[in-house]
Amino acid sequence: MGFLQVSGVVKSFGGLRALQDVSFSVARGEIRAIIGPNGAGKSTLFNVMTGLFPPNSGEVVFDGERISGVPPHRIIRKGIGRSFQITNIFPRMTVFENVQVALFSHHGKSRNAFGLARRYPTIAAEALAILGQVGLAEKHEISASILSHGDQKRLEIAISLASRPRLLMLDEPTAGMSRFESRETVELLRKISREQGLTLVFTEHDMDIVFGISEKIVVLQQGSVIADGAPAEIKANPQVRKAYLGEEIQE
Ligand SMILES: Nc1ncnc2c1ncn2[C@@H]1O[C@H](COP(=O)(O)OP(=O)(O)OP(=O)(O)O)[C@@H](O)[C@H]1O
Ligand SMILES: [Mg+2]
Structure with a gap:
Protein backbone atom coordinates (compact mmCIF):
# COMPACT_ATOMS: atom_id res chain seq x y z
CA MET A 1 0.00 0.00 0.00
CA GLY A 2 1.31 3.44 -0.97
CA PHE A 3 1.93 6.44 1.25
CA LEU A 4 -1.21 7.83 -0.33
CA GLN A 5 -3.73 5.30 -1.60
CA VAL A 6 -6.85 6.22 -3.53
CA SER A 7 -9.16 3.23 -3.94
CA GLY A 8 -12.33 3.00 -6.00
CA VAL A 9 -13.36 6.61 -5.44
CA VAL A 10 -16.73 7.59 -6.90
CA LYS A 11 -18.08 11.14 -6.67
CA SER A 12 -21.36 12.24 -8.22
CA PHE A 13 -22.96 15.68 -8.43
CA GLY A 14 -26.64 14.95 -9.02
CA GLY A 15 -26.68 12.83 -12.17
CA LEU A 16 -23.11 13.69 -13.12
CA ARG A 17 -20.39 11.18 -12.24
CA ARG A 32 3.05 13.04 -8.97
CA ALA A 33 1.00 14.88 -11.56
CA ILE A 34 -2.71 14.42 -12.12
CA ILE A 35 -3.55 15.53 -15.62
CA GLY A 36 -6.56 15.48 -17.92
CA PRO A 37 -8.66 17.76 -20.11
CA ASN A 38 -10.90 20.46 -18.60
CA GLY A 39 -13.71 18.92 -16.58
CA ALA A 40 -11.90 15.57 -16.26
CA GLY A 41 -12.38 15.61 -12.48
CA LYS A 42 -8.94 16.75 -11.26
CA SER A 43 -10.16 19.42 -8.83
CA THR A 44 -12.96 17.14 -7.66
CA LEU A 45 -10.39 14.46 -6.89
CA PHE A 46 -8.38 17.03 -4.92
CA ASN A 47 -11.49 18.05 -3.04
CA VAL A 48 -12.21 14.45 -2.11
CA MET A 49 -8.58 13.85 -1.15
CA THR A 50 -8.49 16.90 1.13
CA GLY A 51 -11.82 16.37 2.84
CA LEU A 52 -13.89 19.04 1.13
CA PHE A 53 -16.27 16.46 -0.35
CA PRO A 54 -16.94 13.00 1.03
CA PRO A 55 -16.83 10.41 -1.79
CA ASN A 56 -20.00 8.46 -2.63
CA SER A 57 -17.90 5.33 -2.37
CA GLY A 58 -14.30 4.28 -2.19
CA GLU A 59 -11.68 5.63 0.16
CA VAL A 60 -8.47 7.62 0.46
CA VAL A 61 -5.82 6.36 2.88
CA PHE A 62 -2.83 8.53 3.86
CA ASP A 63 0.08 6.98 5.74
CA GLY A 64 -2.09 4.11 6.88
CA GLU A 65 -5.04 6.27 8.01
CA ARG A 66 -8.32 6.67 6.20
CA ILE A 67 -8.82 10.37 5.38
CA SER A 68 -11.80 10.35 3.03
CA GLY A 69 -14.79 11.89 4.76
CA VAL A 70 -12.55 13.51 7.42
CA PRO A 71 -13.12 17.32 7.60
CA PRO A 72 -10.42 19.58 6.03
CA HIS A 73 -9.10 21.07 9.31
CA ARG A 74 -8.41 17.57 10.64
CA ILE A 75 -6.78 16.51 7.40
CA ILE A 76 -4.34 19.44 7.69
CA ARG A 77 -3.40 18.19 11.16
CA LYS A 78 -2.53 14.84 9.66
CA GLY A 79 0.14 16.46 7.50
CA ILE A 80 -1.58 17.30 4.24
CA GLY A 81 -1.30 20.84 2.89
CA ARG A 82 -3.08 22.10 -0.18
CA SER A 83 -3.49 25.08 -2.43
CA PHE A 84 -6.52 25.85 -4.53
CA GLN A 85 -7.00 26.43 -8.24
CA ILE A 86 -8.24 29.90 -7.28
CA THR A 87 -5.77 31.75 -5.07
CA ASN A 88 -6.75 31.82 -1.45
CA ILE A 89 -4.78 34.43 0.54
CA PHE A 90 -5.67 37.35 2.83
CA PRO A 91 -5.19 40.32 0.46
CA ARG A 92 -5.37 43.00 3.16
CA MET A 93 -2.54 41.51 5.21
CA THR A 94 1.13 41.72 4.42
CA VAL A 95 2.97 38.79 2.93
CA PHE A 96 4.56 38.13 6.33
CA GLU A 97 1.23 38.27 8.19
CA ASN A 98 -0.32 35.76 5.82
CA VAL A 99 2.30 33.18 6.75
CA GLN A 100 2.28 34.22 10.42
CA VAL A 101 -1.46 33.58 10.68
CA ALA A 102 -0.98 30.15 9.16
CA LEU A 103 1.80 29.40 11.65
CA PHE A 104 -0.32 30.60 14.59
CA SER A 105 -3.02 28.28 13.49
CA HIS A 106 -0.54 25.43 13.16
CA HIS A 107 1.19 25.98 16.52
CA GLY A 108 -1.78 27.39 18.38
CA LYS A 109 -3.84 24.24 18.37
CA SER A 110 -1.61 22.50 20.85
CA ARG A 111 -0.76 25.43 23.14
CA ASN A 112 -2.51 27.93 25.37
CA ALA A 113 -2.46 31.66 24.54
CA PHE A 114 0.41 32.37 26.96
CA GLY A 115 2.59 29.73 25.41
CA LEU A 116 1.80 31.09 21.98
CA LEU A 136 9.43 36.05 -1.03
CA ALA A 137 11.56 37.11 1.94
CA GLU A 138 12.38 40.47 0.41
CA LYS A 139 8.70 41.21 -0.15
CA HIS A 140 7.53 40.22 3.33
CA GLU A 141 6.42 43.70 4.36
CA ILE A 142 4.23 44.52 1.39
CA SER A 143 0.50 43.99 1.16
CA ALA A 144 -0.43 40.64 -0.36
CA SER A 145 -2.92 42.40 -2.64
CA ILE A 146 -0.18 44.12 -4.65
CA LEU A 147 1.86 40.99 -5.33
CA SER A 148 2.04 39.80 -8.92
CA HIS A 149 -0.14 36.81 -9.71
CA GLY A 150 2.91 34.53 -9.65
CA ASP A 151 3.98 35.84 -6.25
CA GLN A 152 0.46 35.36 -4.87
CA LYS A 153 0.63 31.73 -5.94
CA ARG A 154 4.01 31.44 -4.22
CA LEU A 155 2.59 33.00 -1.09
CA GLU A 156 -0.11 30.38 -1.18
CA ILE A 157 2.55 27.68 -1.32
CA ALA A 158 4.25 29.35 1.68
CA ILE A 159 0.95 29.29 3.58
CA SER A 160 0.52 25.58 2.83
CA LEU A 161 4.08 24.92 4.02
CA ALA A 162 3.30 26.57 7.37
CA SER A 163 1.32 23.53 8.46
CA ARG A 164 4.50 21.45 7.95
CA PRO A 165 2.87 19.03 5.54
CA ARG A 166 4.31 15.66 4.58
CA LEU A 167 2.09 15.72 1.53
CA LEU A 168 1.47 18.89 -0.46
CA MET A 169 -1.40 18.98 -2.94
CA PHE A 180 9.37 32.49 -16.61
CA GLU A 181 7.38 32.51 -13.36
CA SER A 182 6.17 28.95 -14.05
CA ARG A 183 9.71 27.67 -14.55
CA GLU A 184 10.84 29.33 -11.33
CA THR A 185 7.92 27.93 -9.37
CA VAL A 186 8.54 24.43 -10.67
CA GLU A 187 12.20 24.63 -9.68
CA LEU A 188 11.12 25.82 -6.28
CA LEU A 189 8.70 22.93 -5.82
CA ARG A 190 11.31 20.44 -6.91
CA LYS A 191 13.81 21.87 -4.44
CA ILE A 192 11.35 21.89 -1.54
CA SER A 193 10.25 18.35 -2.30
CA ARG A 194 13.84 17.14 -2.41
CA GLU A 195 15.06 19.02 0.66
CA GLN A 196 12.16 18.10 2.88
CA GLY A 197 11.27 14.69 1.49
CA LEU A 198 7.87 16.19 0.79
CA THR A 199 5.44 14.20 -1.34
CA LEU A 200 3.94 16.43 -4.03
CA VAL A 201 0.69 15.85 -5.90
CA PHE A 202 -0.28 18.51 -8.42
CA THR A 203 -2.52 19.20 -11.37
CA GLU A 204 -1.26 21.15 -14.34
CA HIS A 205 -2.22 21.91 -17.91
CA ASP A 206 1.25 22.82 -19.17
CA MET A 207 2.74 19.58 -20.51
CA ASP A 208 6.31 20.89 -20.44
CA ILE A 209 5.96 21.36 -16.72
CA VAL A 210 4.20 18.04 -16.20
CA PHE A 211 6.84 16.05 -18.07
CA GLY A 212 9.66 18.13 -16.69
CA ILE A 213 8.99 17.56 -13.02
CA SER A 214 6.79 14.49 -12.41
CA GLU A 215 8.07 11.07 -11.52
CA LYS A 216 4.69 9.51 -12.23
CA ILE A 217 1.53 10.74 -13.88
CA VAL A 218 -2.14 9.80 -13.56
CA VAL A 219 -4.36 10.73 -16.48
CA LEU A 220 -8.06 11.34 -15.89
CA GLN A 221 -10.65 11.57 -18.60
CA GLN A 222 -14.33 12.06 -17.84
CA GLY A 223 -13.80 10.97 -14.27
CA SER A 224 -11.87 7.77 -15.01
CA VAL A 225 -8.18 6.93 -14.84
CA ILE A 226 -7.10 6.16 -18.41
CA ALA A 227 -3.38 5.87 -17.68
CA ASP A 228 -1.01 5.73 -14.71
CA GLY A 229 2.74 5.48 -15.08
CA ALA A 230 6.13 7.03 -15.67
CA PRO A 231 6.32 10.07 -18.01
CA ALA A 232 7.75 8.02 -20.92
CA GLU A 233 4.89 5.50 -20.72
CA ILE A 234 2.31 8.27 -20.54
CA LYS A 235 3.82 10.05 -23.55
CA ALA A 236 3.65 6.88 -25.60
CA ASN A 237 0.13 5.90 -24.50
CA PRO A 238 -2.25 6.06 -27.50
CA GLN A 239 -5.34 6.71 -25.36
CA VAL A 240 -3.63 9.66 -23.69
CA ARG A 241 -2.52 11.07 -26.99
CA LYS A 242 -6.06 10.77 -28.24
CA ALA A 243 -7.44 12.53 -25.16
CA TYR A 244 -5.13 15.42 -25.92
CA LEU A 245 -5.74 15.21 -29.70
CA GLY A 246 -2.00 14.74 -30.15
CA GLU A 247 -1.50 18.47 -29.81
CA GLU A 248 0.04 18.99 -26.43
CA ILE A 249 2.19 15.93 -26.04
CA GLN A 250 5.14 16.08 -28.37
CA GLU A 251 8.22 13.93 -28.62
N1 LIG B 1 -19.39 21.46 -6.75
C1 LIG B 1 -19.80 20.96 -7.92
N2 LIG B 1 -21.11 20.80 -8.21
C2 LIG B 1 -21.52 20.29 -9.37
N3 LIG B 1 -20.71 19.87 -10.35
C3 LIG B 1 -19.39 20.00 -10.16
C4 LIG B 1 -18.86 20.54 -8.93
N4 LIG B 1 -17.51 20.54 -9.01
C5 LIG B 1 -17.20 20.02 -10.22
N5 LIG B 1 -18.32 19.68 -10.91
C6 LIG B 1 -18.38 19.05 -12.23
O1 LIG B 1 -17.57 17.88 -12.18
C7 LIG B 1 -16.82 17.72 -13.40
C8 LIG B 1 -15.35 17.72 -13.06
O2 LIG B 1 -14.95 19.04 -12.69
P1 LIG B 1 -13.53 19.39 -12.10
O3 LIG B 1 -13.58 20.80 -11.67
O4 LIG B 1 -13.16 18.39 -11.10
O5 LIG B 1 -12.63 19.24 -13.40
P2 LIG B 1 -11.09 19.63 -13.61
O6 LIG B 1 -10.45 18.42 -14.20
O7 LIG B 1 -10.52 20.20 -12.38
O8 LIG B 1 -11.20 20.74 -14.75
P3 LIG B 1 -10.25 22.04 -15.01
O9 LIG B 1 -9.06 21.51 -15.77
O10 LIG B 1 -11.11 22.90 -15.88
O11 LIG B 1 -9.90 22.65 -13.70
C9 LIG B 1 -17.24 18.89 -14.30
O12 LIG B 1 -18.24 18.40 -15.16
C10 LIG B 1 -17.76 19.90 -13.33
O13 LIG B 1 -18.74 20.73 -13.93
MG1 LIG C 1 -9.70 21.98 -11.87
Missing part, protein backbone atom coordinates in the same frame (compact mmCIF):
# COMPACT_ATOMS: atom_id res chain seq x y z
CA ALA A 18 -17.38 13.44 -11.79
CA LEU A 19 -15.21 10.54 -10.58
CA GLN A 20 -15.80 6.91 -11.39
CA ASP A 21 -13.85 4.21 -9.65
CA VAL A 22 -10.60 6.19 -9.37
CA SER A 23 -7.66 4.22 -7.92
CA PHE A 24 -3.93 4.93 -7.78
CA SER A 25 -1.18 5.10 -5.22
CA VAL A 26 1.61 7.57 -4.51
CA ALA A 27 4.90 6.65 -2.84
CA ARG A 28 6.51 8.71 -0.09
CA GLY A 29 8.61 11.57 -1.51
CA GLU A 30 7.18 11.13 -5.00
CA ILE A 31 6.32 14.01 -7.34
CA ALA A 117 2.74 34.68 22.99
CA ARG A 118 6.11 33.44 24.23
CA ARG A 119 6.67 31.82 20.88
CA TYR A 120 6.13 35.06 18.88
CA PRO A 121 9.82 35.60 18.02
CA THR A 122 10.25 31.97 16.98
CA ILE A 123 7.15 32.15 14.84
CA ALA A 124 8.34 35.35 13.18
CA ALA A 125 11.66 33.69 12.35
CA GLU A 126 9.85 30.64 11.05
CA ALA A 127 7.60 32.79 8.84
CA LEU A 128 10.65 34.51 7.34
CA ALA A 129 12.37 31.19 6.78
CA ILE A 130 9.36 29.83 4.89
CA LEU A 131 9.13 33.03 2.85
CA GLY A 132 12.83 32.61 2.06
CA GLN A 133 12.15 29.10 0.79
CA VAL A 134 9.61 30.38 -1.74
CA GLY A 135 11.67 33.43 -2.67
CA LEU A 170 -1.34 21.84 -5.43
CA ASP A 171 -4.19 22.47 -7.86
CA GLU A 172 -2.66 24.23 -10.89
CA PRO A 173 0.19 25.93 -9.01
CA THR A 174 1.35 27.78 -12.13
CA ALA A 175 -2.06 28.80 -13.54
CA GLY A 176 -1.93 32.32 -14.96
CA MET A 177 1.84 32.63 -14.53
CA SER A 178 4.22 33.78 -17.21
CA ARG A 179 6.49 31.12 -18.67
Whole structure:
Protein backbone atom coordinates (compact mmCIF):
# COMPACT_ATOMS: atom_id res chain seq x y z
CA MET A 1 0.00 0.00 0.00
CA GLY A 2 1.31 3.44 -0.97
CA PHE A 3 1.93 6.44 1.25
CA LEU A 4 -1.21 7.83 -0.33
CA GLN A 5 -3.73 5.30 -1.60
CA VAL A 6 -6.85 6.22 -3.53
CA SER A 7 -9.16 3.23 -3.94
CA GLY A 8 -12.33 3.00 -6.00
CA VAL A 9 -13.36 6.61 -5.44
CA VAL A 10 -16.73 7.59 -6.90
CA LYS A 11 -18.08 11.14 -6.67
CA SER A 12 -21.36 12.24 -8.22
CA PHE A 13 -22.96 15.68 -8.43
CA GLY A 14 -26.64 14.95 -9.02
CA GLY A 15 -26.68 12.83 -12.17
CA LEU A 16 -23.11 13.69 -13.12
CA ARG A 17 -20.39 11.18 -12.24
CA ALA A 18 -17.38 13.44 -11.79
CA LEU A 19 -15.21 10.54 -10.58
CA GLN A 20 -15.80 6.91 -11.39
CA ASP A 21 -13.85 4.21 -9.65
CA VAL A 22 -10.60 6.19 -9.37
CA SER A 23 -7.66 4.22 -7.92
CA PHE A 24 -3.93 4.93 -7.78
CA SER A 25 -1.18 5.10 -5.22
CA VAL A 26 1.61 7.57 -4.51
CA ALA A 27 4.90 6.65 -2.84
CA ARG A 28 6.51 8.71 -0.09
CA GLY A 29 8.61 11.57 -1.51
CA GLU A 30 7.18 11.13 -5.00
CA ILE A 31 6.32 14.01 -7.34
CA ARG A 32 3.05 13.04 -8.97
CA ALA A 33 1.00 14.88 -11.56
CA ILE A 34 -2.71 14.42 -12.12
CA ILE A 35 -3.55 15.53 -15.62
CA GLY A 36 -6.56 15.48 -17.92
CA PRO A 37 -8.66 17.76 -20.11
CA ASN A 38 -10.90 20.46 -18.60
CA GLY A 39 -13.71 18.92 -16.58
CA ALA A 40 -11.90 15.57 -16.26
CA GLY A 41 -12.38 15.61 -12.48
CA LYS A 42 -8.94 16.75 -11.26
CA SER A 43 -10.16 19.42 -8.83
CA THR A 44 -12.96 17.14 -7.66
CA LEU A 45 -10.39 14.46 -6.89
CA PHE A 46 -8.38 17.03 -4.92
CA ASN A 47 -11.49 18.05 -3.04
CA VAL A 48 -12.21 14.45 -2.11
CA MET A 49 -8.58 13.85 -1.15
CA THR A 50 -8.49 16.90 1.13
CA GLY A 51 -11.82 16.37 2.84
CA LEU A 52 -13.89 19.04 1.13
CA PHE A 53 -16.27 16.46 -0.35
CA PRO A 54 -16.94 13.00 1.03
CA PRO A 55 -16.83 10.41 -1.79
CA ASN A 56 -20.00 8.46 -2.63
CA SER A 57 -17.90 5.33 -2.37
CA GLY A 58 -14.30 4.28 -2.19
CA GLU A 59 -11.68 5.63 0.16
CA VAL A 60 -8.47 7.62 0.46
CA VAL A 61 -5.82 6.36 2.88
CA PHE A 62 -2.83 8.53 3.86
CA ASP A 63 0.08 6.98 5.74
CA GLY A 64 -2.09 4.11 6.88
CA GLU A 65 -5.04 6.27 8.01
CA ARG A 66 -8.32 6.67 6.20
CA ILE A 67 -8.82 10.37 5.38
CA SER A 68 -11.80 10.35 3.03
CA GLY A 69 -14.79 11.89 4.76
CA VAL A 70 -12.55 13.51 7.42
CA PRO A 71 -13.12 17.32 7.60
CA PRO A 72 -10.42 19.58 6.03
CA HIS A 73 -9.10 21.07 9.31
CA ARG A 74 -8.41 17.57 10.64
CA ILE A 75 -6.78 16.51 7.40
CA ILE A 76 -4.34 19.44 7.69
CA ARG A 77 -3.40 18.19 11.16
CA LYS A 78 -2.53 14.84 9.66
CA GLY A 79 0.14 16.46 7.50
CA ILE A 80 -1.58 17.30 4.24
CA GLY A 81 -1.30 20.84 2.89
CA ARG A 82 -3.08 22.10 -0.18
CA SER A 83 -3.49 25.08 -2.43
CA PHE A 84 -6.52 25.85 -4.53
CA GLN A 85 -7.00 26.43 -8.24
CA ILE A 86 -8.24 29.90 -7.28
CA THR A 87 -5.77 31.75 -5.07
CA ASN A 88 -6.75 31.82 -1.45
CA ILE A 89 -4.78 34.43 0.54
CA PHE A 90 -5.67 37.35 2.83
CA PRO A 91 -5.19 40.32 0.46
CA ARG A 92 -5.37 43.00 3.16
CA MET A 93 -2.54 41.51 5.21
CA THR A 94 1.13 41.72 4.42
CA VAL A 95 2.97 38.79 2.93
CA PHE A 96 4.56 38.13 6.33
CA GLU A 97 1.23 38.27 8.19
CA ASN A 98 -0.32 35.76 5.82
CA VAL A 99 2.30 33.18 6.75
CA GLN A 100 2.28 34.22 10.42
CA VAL A 101 -1.46 33.58 10.68
CA ALA A 102 -0.98 30.15 9.16
CA LEU A 103 1.80 29.40 11.65
CA PHE A 104 -0.32 30.60 14.59
CA SER A 105 -3.02 28.28 13.49
CA HIS A 106 -0.54 25.43 13.16
CA HIS A 107 1.19 25.98 16.52
CA GLY A 108 -1.78 27.39 18.38
CA LYS A 109 -3.84 24.24 18.37
CA SER A 110 -1.61 22.50 20.85
CA ARG A 111 -0.76 25.43 23.14
CA ASN A 112 -2.51 27.93 25.37
CA ALA A 113 -2.46 31.66 24.54
CA PHE A 114 0.41 32.37 26.96
CA GLY A 115 2.59 29.73 25.41
CA LEU A 116 1.80 31.09 21.98
CA ALA A 117 2.74 34.68 22.99
CA ARG A 118 6.11 33.44 24.23
CA ARG A 119 6.67 31.82 20.88
CA TYR A 120 6.13 35.06 18.88
CA PRO A 121 9.82 35.60 18.02
CA THR A 122 10.25 31.97 16.98
CA ILE A 123 7.15 32.15 14.84
CA ALA A 124 8.34 35.35 13.18
CA ALA A 125 11.66 33.69 12.35
CA GLU A 126 9.85 30.64 11.05
CA ALA A 127 7.60 32.79 8.84
CA LEU A 128 10.65 34.51 7.34
CA ALA A 129 12.37 31.19 6.78
CA ILE A 130 9.36 29.83 4.89
CA LEU A 131 9.13 33.03 2.85
CA GLY A 132 12.83 32.61 2.06
CA GLN A 133 12.15 29.10 0.79
CA VAL A 134 9.61 30.38 -1.74
CA GLY A 135 11.67 33.43 -2.67
CA LEU A 136 9.43 36.05 -1.03
CA ALA A 137 11.56 37.11 1.94
CA GLU A 138 12.38 40.47 0.41
CA LYS A 139 8.70 41.21 -0.15
CA HIS A 140 7.53 40.22 3.33
CA GLU A 141 6.42 43.70 4.36
CA ILE A 142 4.23 44.52 1.39
CA SER A 143 0.50 43.99 1.16
CA ALA A 144 -0.43 40.64 -0.36
CA SER A 145 -2.92 42.40 -2.64
CA ILE A 146 -0.18 44.12 -4.65
CA LEU A 147 1.86 40.99 -5.33
CA SER A 148 2.04 39.80 -8.92
CA HIS A 149 -0.14 36.81 -9.71
CA GLY A 150 2.91 34.53 -9.65
CA ASP A 151 3.98 35.84 -6.25
CA GLN A 152 0.46 35.36 -4.87
CA LYS A 153 0.63 31.73 -5.94
CA ARG A 154 4.01 31.44 -4.22
CA LEU A 155 2.59 33.00 -1.09
CA GLU A 156 -0.11 30.38 -1.18
CA ILE A 157 2.55 27.68 -1.32
CA ALA A 158 4.25 29.35 1.68
CA ILE A 159 0.95 29.29 3.58
CA SER A 160 0.52 25.58 2.83
CA LEU A 161 4.08 24.92 4.02
CA ALA A 162 3.30 26.57 7.37
CA SER A 163 1.32 23.53 8.46
CA ARG A 164 4.50 21.45 7.95
CA PRO A 165 2.87 19.03 5.54
CA ARG A 166 4.31 15.66 4.58
CA LEU A 167 2.09 15.72 1.53
CA LEU A 168 1.47 18.89 -0.46
CA MET A 169 -1.40 18.98 -2.94
CA LEU A 170 -1.34 21.84 -5.43
CA ASP A 171 -4.19 22.47 -7.86
CA GLU A 172 -2.66 24.23 -10.89
CA PRO A 173 0.19 25.93 -9.01
CA THR A 174 1.35 27.78 -12.13
CA ALA A 175 -2.06 28.80 -13.54
CA GLY A 176 -1.93 32.32 -14.96
CA MET A 177 1.84 32.63 -14.53
CA SER A 178 4.22 33.78 -17.21
CA ARG A 179 6.49 31.12 -18.67
CA PHE A 180 9.37 32.49 -16.61
CA GLU A 181 7.38 32.51 -13.36
CA SER A 182 6.17 28.95 -14.05
CA ARG A 183 9.71 27.67 -14.55
CA GLU A 184 10.84 29.33 -11.33
CA THR A 185 7.92 27.93 -9.37
CA VAL A 186 8.54 24.43 -10.67
CA GLU A 187 12.20 24.63 -9.68
CA LEU A 188 11.12 25.82 -6.28
CA LEU A 189 8.70 22.93 -5.82
CA ARG A 190 11.31 20.44 -6.91
CA LYS A 191 13.81 21.87 -4.44
CA ILE A 192 11.35 21.89 -1.54
CA SER A 193 10.25 18.35 -2.30
CA ARG A 194 13.84 17.14 -2.41
CA GLU A 195 15.06 19.02 0.66
CA GLN A 196 12.16 18.10 2.88
CA GLY A 197 11.27 14.69 1.49
CA LEU A 198 7.87 16.19 0.79
CA THR A 199 5.44 14.20 -1.34
CA LEU A 200 3.94 16.43 -4.03
CA VAL A 201 0.69 15.85 -5.90
CA PHE A 202 -0.28 18.51 -8.42
CA THR A 203 -2.52 19.20 -11.37
CA GLU A 204 -1.26 21.15 -14.34
CA HIS A 205 -2.22 21.91 -17.91
CA ASP A 206 1.25 22.82 -19.17
CA MET A 207 2.74 19.58 -20.51
CA ASP A 208 6.31 20.89 -20.44
CA ILE A 209 5.96 21.36 -16.72
CA VAL A 210 4.20 18.04 -16.20
CA PHE A 211 6.84 16.05 -18.07
CA GLY A 212 9.66 18.13 -16.69
CA ILE A 213 8.99 17.56 -13.02
CA SER A 214 6.79 14.49 -12.41
CA GLU A 215 8.07 11.07 -11.52
CA LYS A 216 4.69 9.51 -12.23
CA ILE A 217 1.53 10.74 -13.88
CA VAL A 218 -2.14 9.80 -13.56
CA VAL A 219 -4.36 10.73 -16.48
CA LEU A 220 -8.06 11.34 -15.89
CA GLN A 221 -10.65 11.57 -18.60
CA GLN A 222 -14.33 12.06 -17.84
CA GLY A 223 -13.80 10.97 -14.27
CA SER A 224 -11.87 7.77 -15.01
CA VAL A 225 -8.18 6.93 -14.84
CA ILE A 226 -7.10 6.16 -18.41
CA ALA A 227 -3.38 5.87 -17.68
CA ASP A 228 -1.01 5.73 -14.71
CA GLY A 229 2.74 5.48 -15.08
CA ALA A 230 6.13 7.03 -15.67
CA PRO A 231 6.32 10.07 -18.01
CA ALA A 232 7.75 8.02 -20.92
CA GLU A 233 4.89 5.50 -20.72
CA ILE A 234 2.31 8.27 -20.54
CA LYS A 235 3.82 10.05 -23.55
CA ALA A 236 3.65 6.88 -25.60
CA ASN A 237 0.13 5.90 -24.50
CA PRO A 238 -2.25 6.06 -27.50
CA GLN A 239 -5.34 6.71 -25.36
CA VAL A 240 -3.63 9.66 -23.69
CA ARG A 241 -2.52 11.07 -26.99
CA LYS A 242 -6.06 10.77 -28.24
CA ALA A 243 -7.44 12.53 -25.16
CA TYR A 244 -5.13 15.42 -25.92
CA LEU A 245 -5.74 15.21 -29.70
CA GLY A 246 -2.00 14.74 -30.15
CA GLU A 247 -1.50 18.47 -29.81
CA GLU A 248 0.04 18.99 -26.43
CA ILE A 249 2.19 15.93 -26.04
CA GLN A 250 5.14 16.08 -28.37
CA GLU A 251 8.22 13.93 -28.62
N1 LIG B 1 -19.39 21.46 -6.75
C1 LIG B 1 -19.80 20.96 -7.92
N2 LIG B 1 -21.11 20.80 -8.21
C2 LIG B 1 -21.52 20.29 -9.37
N3 LIG B 1 -20.71 19.87 -10.35
C3 LIG B 1 -19.39 20.00 -10.16
C4 LIG B 1 -18.86 20.54 -8.93
N4 LIG B 1 -17.51 20.54 -9.01
C5 LIG B 1 -17.20 20.02 -10.22
N5 LIG B 1 -18.32 19.68 -10.91
C6 LIG B 1 -18.38 19.05 -12.23
O1 LIG B 1 -17.57 17.88 -12.18
C7 LIG B 1 -16.82 17.72 -13.40
C8 LIG B 1 -15.35 17.72 -13.06
O2 LIG B 1 -14.95 19.04 -12.69
P1 LIG B 1 -13.53 19.39 -12.10
O3 LIG B 1 -13.58 20.80 -11.67
O4 LIG B 1 -13.16 18.39 -11.10
O5 LIG B 1 -12.63 19.24 -13.40
P2 LIG B 1 -11.09 19.63 -13.61
O6 LIG B 1 -10.45 18.42 -14.20
O7 LIG B 1 -10.52 20.20 -12.38
O8 LIG B 1 -11.20 20.74 -14.75
P3 LIG B 1 -10.25 22.04 -15.01
O9 LIG B 1 -9.06 21.51 -15.77
O10 LIG B 1 -11.11 22.90 -15.88
O11 LIG B 1 -9.90 22.65 -13.70
C9 LIG B 1 -17.24 18.89 -14.30
O12 LIG B 1 -18.24 18.40 -15.16
C10 LIG B 1 -17.76 19.90 -13.33
O13 LIG B 1 -18.74 20.73 -13.93
MG1 LIG C 1 -9.70 21.98 -11.87
